Each structure stands twice: as structure tokens, then as C-alpha cells.
Amino acid sequence: MPQALASIHIATRGRGLHEFSQQARDFVAASGLHQGLLTVFCRHTSASLIIQENADPSVQRDLERFFAKLVQDGDPAFEHDLEGPDDMPAHIRAALTQTSLGIPVSDGRLLLGTWQGLYLYEHRHRGHSREVVLHLLGD
Amino acid sequence: MPQALASIHIATRGRGLHEFSQQARDFVAASGLHQGLLTVFCRHTSASLIIQENADPSVQRDLERFFAKLVQDGDPAFEHDLEGPDDMPAHIRAALTQTSLGIPVSDGRLLLGTWQGLYLYEHRHRGHSREVVLHLLGD
Amino acid sequence: MPQALASIHIATRGRGLHEFSQQARDFVAASGLHQGLLTVFCRHTSASLIIQENADPSVQRDLERFFAKLVQDGDPAFEHDLEGPDDMPAHIRAALTQTSLGIPVSDGRLLLGTWQGLYLYEHRHRGHSREVVLHLLGD
Numbered sequence: 001m002p003q004a005l006a007s008i009h010i011a012t013r014g015r016g017l018h019e020f021s022q023q024a025r026d027f028v029a030a031s032g033l034h035q036g037l038l039t040v041f042c043r044h045t046s047a048s049l050i051i052q053e054n055a056d057p058s059v060q061r062d063l064e065r066f067f068a069k070l071v072q073d074g075d076p077a078f079e080h081d082l083e084g085p086d087d088m089p090a091h092i093r094a095a096l097t098q099t100s101l102g103i104p105v106s107d108g109r110l111l112l113g114t115w116q117g118l119y120l121y122e123h124r125h126r127g128h129s130r131e132v133v134l135h136l137l138g139d
Numbered sequence: 140m141p142q143a144l145a146s147i148h149i150a151t152r153g154r155g156l157h158e159f160s161q162q163a164r165d166f167v168a169a170s171g172l173h174q175g176l177l178t179v180f181c182r183h184t185s186a187s188l189i190i191q192e193n194a195d196p197s198v199q200r201d202l203e204r205f206f207a208k209l210v211q212d213g214d215p216a217f218e219h220d221l222e223g224p225d226d227m228p229a230h231i232r233a234a235l236t237q238t239s240l241g242i243p244v245s246d247g248r249l250l251l252g253t254w255q256g257l258y259l260y261e262h263r264h265r266g267h268s269r270e271v272v273l274h275l276l277g278d
Numbered sequence: 279m280p281q282a283l284a285s286i287h288i289a290t291r292g293r294g295l296h297e298f299s300q301q302a303r304d305f306v307a308a309s310g311l312h313q314g315l316l317t318v319f320c321r322h323t324s325a326s327l328i329i330q331e332n333a334d335p336s337v338q339r340d341l342e343r344f345f346a347k348l349v350q351d352g353d354p355a356f357e358h359d360l361e362g363p364d365d366m367p368a369h370i371r372a373a374l375t376q377t378s379l380g381i382p383v384s385d386g387r388l389l390l391g392t393w394q395g396l397y398l399y400e401h402r403h404r405g406h407s408r409e410v411v412l413h414l415l416g417d
Binding site: 001003005037039041043044045070071077078079080082088091092094095096098099100101102131133135137 | 279313314315328329330331334336337339340341343344347348374375376379380381382384389390391392393394415416417
Binding site for chain 1: 241
């Protein structure tokens with residue numbers, strides 16, 4: 001059974017969601033495969049994956065507000081602050097969201113719902129170059 | 140390598156867990172495949188997937204109590220309330236649980252543990268028809 | 279397409295992270311497969327999977343501090359305490375982290391990032407023998 005594998009690099013502009021649904025669709029199209037399983041894997045522990053609503057930008061602001069309150073930057077309870085007050089919070093936010101996602105593909109299309117977008121969630125305040133692996137198994 | 144793909148529709152009765160372990164087992168049995176990987180994918184951002192204890196119903200009540208306290212309906216901090224006070228909390232609860240799950244299959248059986256059930260977690264107070272994609276890759 | 283399947287048993291020493299990255303690498307090497315998808319599945323609802331930083335042990339201590347505060351042992355709001363004050367908190371911590379993970383494999387190597395380790399998160403205070411299923415689909 002054929003497989004396709006690629007890495008995409010996402011230049012984040014600091015904390016927040018960065019959509020890459022289109023890159024994932026382009027990867028599926030370029031593979032020439034029509035039916036199978038797309039695995040998305042984030043190679044970091046201070047950024048993560050999340051599927052969220054792609055329509056109203058207020059969803060992303062509220063999501064960020066929620067996480068900023070739940071996991072407070074500079075919380076004195078944290079020992080691990082070598083890279084700053086957002087270092088440990090980034091690891092915890094990553095633990096509460098996803099490192100890998102599996103999305104079925106049919107007729108060459110990702111089976112995301114109408115309102116679902118595929119996002120990298122950058123948890124550090126500074127922008128980074130983040131690597132996401134795309135792997136497709138199918139035919 | 141053979142594949143099987145199906146959508147199931149779950150009519151939820153409002154906020155809470157709706158088990159669909161049996162539908163997933165029926166799908167695997169109907170596929171005729173014996174060994175492989177079942178991917179379960181929820182096509183919504185206000186409902187999600189969760190594997191939880193299938194024995195004592197108090198677990199589900201406690202889980203719901205925890206989430207209701209963690210993400211409060213009608214929290215004035217949320218901008219996104221177009222569909223009501225449970226709109227944004229539903230997106231956050233979905234982000235904290237799962238959109239996709241991968242479960243190995245062996246001898247035609249899902250390798251869930253003895254106490255594991257497969258649930259759709261409806262996060263809206265009103266019932267909805269929710270679509271879950273089942274995809275099996277194996278032989 | 280070839281598949282490989284195995285169960286590993288992890289003897290936990292009580293609440294906390296137990297790394298099994300090496301066992302996963304050994305499984306991939308023993309399979310003789312070079313390219314594909316590794317699925318990791320935890321057969322419990324009071325232990326779970328998590329990918330976290332493998333370098334500084336303070337990350338694990340801070341993570342545990344965060345979860346211990348977020349989901350309090352013996353919280354009187356919980357009905358389900360048959361197995362003790364850490365019973366229901368264990369189920370909630372499992373719901374907030376992962377039961378399954380998918381990790382692409384290339385050139386016989388797991389595509390984990392440099393700082394990523396693969397951990398079983400034991401949520402009970404007492405040690406347990408935990409079963410994790412490893413499944414590889416590839417060639």
C-alpha cells in the first residue's frame with residue numbers, strides 16, 4: 001500500500017492558532033492517493049495541534065483567554081522557567097491539547113467537518129519555526 | 140490493503156456522554172477485516188470523543204461536574220456567545236478532549252481495555268445529530 | 279502491507295510519568311518495517327499517554343503540580359470514590375491527556391522531535407501494571 005510523507009514548517013507569529021488546513025489538503029492532493037488515513041504529528045512540546053472552528057475569530061480569542069487563565073504565565077509554583085515565564089505554561093498547554101491527529105481521507109478529500117480547521121497552537125509568546133509531519137497511508 | 144469507511148450518526152439527548160462502542164464493534168465485524176487500525180473521527184467542534192470507564196455511571200456525572208466547573212456556561216469573559224451561554228464552553232471542552240482516536244484491532248476485536256467504553260461527548264445542552272467517521276485499515 | 283502488534287506492560291511506581299520511548303523504538307526495530315505509522319494505545323482509564331519534554335525533570339514535577347491542583351484528590355464534589363480519593367481524579371486526568379497517539383515512522387525511526395519523550399502517565403498513587411498496545415502498519 002502506498003504511503004506519502006512530508007514535513008511542513010510553520011513560521012508562527014507568537015502565541016495563538018495558525019491554520020494549516022490548506023497545506024494538509026495540498027499534501028493529500030499531491031500524493032495522488034484517494035482513500036486512507038492522514039496522520040498529523042507535531043514535533044514539539046511547547047506547541048501543539050488543535051482542530052477548532054474556522055468561522056468566527058472570536059472563538060480563537062476566547063480559547064486563548066481560557067488557556068491564559070487556566071495556566072498562568074509566571075506562576076510562582078513552576079520551577080521550570082529557564083526560557084521565561086511562558087516556558088512551563090507552554091508544556092502544560094501542549095499536554096492539554098494534541099500532539100497527533102488522525103483524519104480519514106475519502107475521494108481525495110480530508111473528512112474534516114464543515115466548520116473544522118486544522119491548527120498549530122503556538123504556546124510561546126515569541127514566534128518559532130515549527131515542524132509538523134504529515135503522513136498518508138492509503139491507495 | 141483493504142479499507143473500510145462508514146459514518147454513523149448519533150442523536151444526542153443534550154450534554155453528556157453517549158456510548159457507541161457497540162456501533163464501532165459492529166463496523167469492524169461487518170468489514171470482514173481481522174487485524175488493523177480503527178480511526179474514529181468526530182466532525183464537530185462542539186462535541187468530541189472520549190474513552191472512559193463503562194462500569195459505574197457516577198464517573199460520567201463527576202466528569203460532567205468537573206467540566207461544568209472548569210469551563211463555565213455564560214462566563215462574561217467569552218465574546219463568542221452567538222448560539223447561547225454554552226456555545227464557547229462547548230468549543231473549549233472539545234479542545235480539552237479528543238477529535239480523533241486510533242484503536243488497534245486484533246482477531247477482529249477492538250483492543251479496548253475491559254473497563255473502556257467509546258463515547259461521544261455532547262457539549263451543547265440541546266440534543267444534536269452528530270456524525271462520527273469510522274475508518275479501518277487492515278487485512 | 280505488513281503489520282506488527284505487541285503489548286508492553288509497564289510497572290508503575292505510583293503517580294507520575296514513566297518513559298517508554300526506548301521500548302517503542304525496540305518494537306519498531308524488531309518489526310523490520312521501515313516506513314509507516316506507529317499507534318500507541320493505553321488500555322486503562324486511570325492512566326494515560328503523554329508526549330513531553332525528556333530533558334529537564336522539573337517539567338514533570340511542574341506538570342504534576344498543575345494537575346494535582348486542577349483536579350483535587352478527595353474533592354467532596356466527586357461521588358465516585360470507591361477506590362479512594364485519587365479514583366475520580368485519575369479518570370479526569372486521563373480524559374484531559376491521551377489514550378491513543380499516532381507517530382509516523384521513517385527509515386526505521388520514530389519521528390519524535392529531539393525533546394519529545396513518550397510517557398505513560400500513572401494517575402493513581404499506588405503502582406500498577408499498565409498495558410500499552412503498540413501497533414505498526416507500514417513496509
